[in-house]
Amino acid sequence: MNYPLTLDMDLMNYNLEDMYKELGNYSDSTESPVVENHLCSMVEGPVLASFKAVFMPVAYGFIFLLGMMGNILVLVILERHRQTRSSTETFLFHLAVADLLLVFILPFAVVEGSLGWLLGTFLCKTVIALHKVNFYCSSLLLACIAVDRYLAIVHAVHAYRHRRLLSIHITCATIWLVSCLFALPEILFAKVSQPHHNDSLPRCTFSQENRAETNAWFTSRFLYHLGGFLLPMLVMGWCYVGVVHRLCQAQRRPQRQKAVRVAILVTSVFFLCWSPYHVVIFLDTLVRLKTVGYGCELNGYLSVAITMSEFLGLAHCCLNPMLYTFAGVKFRSDLSRLLTKLGCAGPASLCQLLPSWRKSSLSESENATSLTTF
Template structure:
């Protein structure tokens, strides 16, 4: 899901060229037909909005996402000898989110000026962006499925199986994401748009290819993970509702926030892209005002989606008591002066996860 700052402009430029090449009409016989041919809509408003809005947004998300996910990765790596399966998925999730936001400065430059990094880096940045976009969603589905088995069925799939089982699952996720990103390696390149007088990182395949790629992103990167998460956490909540104690309330609050945050961050973007795709296919009437509104909405909602990378450290780590304890321990080990008076906590056992009370509840009779 490479940021689509100039895809419509490229498509409209080709439309304009076609109209100019085929503009010889017989005005005596085809006057009604020629009246309906119209040039592409001007994109001044959406382009100016992107130049002002996207660089600022991407810069903020870059700093927040890198710091938050870097902290998560540092804490988990400091305890790598006792990581649970959920912690391992969380570590890979933090890496995926950090790598995704790492590409945002490049797209900020592309939006503000033009793509100045060449076709090679265009392919790498686009593929890296999409690999980690898919990985983030699929790893969240893996976490929810792991918790579902543990709480609902009292089955420790990764604990009782071979130690490499969780590693094999992560490798399979990354391999699938790499497969999904192959179109970026093949079709992304730096193109100079004569109408815009600027070079941008764009896909070179026809409209049908862009539609197919968007459907893949919608299904594999959003709908399928969301359905898995919703089903797993609905079953988890059903079990927790019949249990007792404060741990149940904390776990309920967390699992609801997990699904809601993912849905709220990514649903608006995919709805806007769906409308944009229907306009390209002719299923929704096209006009200049609607095109401009969709382009601006796509920029705003994509920013909401990327914000999820910054929320993940808060939702999956900092809300957990175990994680906060391990964070203090790491700060003490690094000699942070503000934490010298903090009482050292005993090391967590392998049965405890760093990220939430949901795991603790799963090992306490649920």
């Protein structure tokens, strides 16, 4: 039942207990609002059903293969330079691990979109938690990269190598721990919801059947919007504005500029991939709080928007290796040598793929510092 937004007596008598009861009726595969009756379930129409049944398996399969191969290559290349790895490269190593974890849950999303969730509660909790851990890790690691570049360039902060590496490893461990803590509501309250209609499917969803579960859902949404996206993006924006301003004032240092360029590029792609999903999810949060009106038509649009924008966000897990390859001179050199060693390519084959690459020879990348490895 929907309630008007005008402040009449009926709304004044509408208490929190009623709201919790209604929120408990929501159910969806990831984040989308629930359909209250069979008529609303028909609003999604054939577009979303076709997307989940036809386009999603093909697209997610492509992302899975590309993301798995790309991120494994990144890990192998960075691991080969473990002793000389910079602080930024250490953060990128953990970012690749997080993206690889997200890649492994894509087949589960494909199966659920086509057949419903058939794998039990344990895997349901695991998959949803990994989804959240990946996002928190990615945003927090990118924020750390921004802070690291800011301190190194704007304030010229340098430390002894062994002490600096120790602090970086502690920071990365803390990020993983915080990400797991932020995903705790999903671990505790995710479950398999049973179909409400003959044409619906079981879904892996966040349970909201009582007050405690609804409070946990609100907490999860609050952490997702604020701690996982807004605050990290503000930190990144502040740091990179300071870095760019400093570089514009100082003499040009190509190696340092290349490192900052790739870091800003990776951050920008993360923002472009995940910001649409956060806008839609924020609107969905307002709908569930009844801050904006709710109806079958809006539910249908939200379901489609959430599915499409989530697809864009998940596609981010395969983009970072491409960015390193296109923008990182030394990374291309390391990748070319690795493929040559494996017998997959000639020494200069990567440089021949694009005309712009021919301008930067392998000898240039040999002389590059570790800042341009990525």
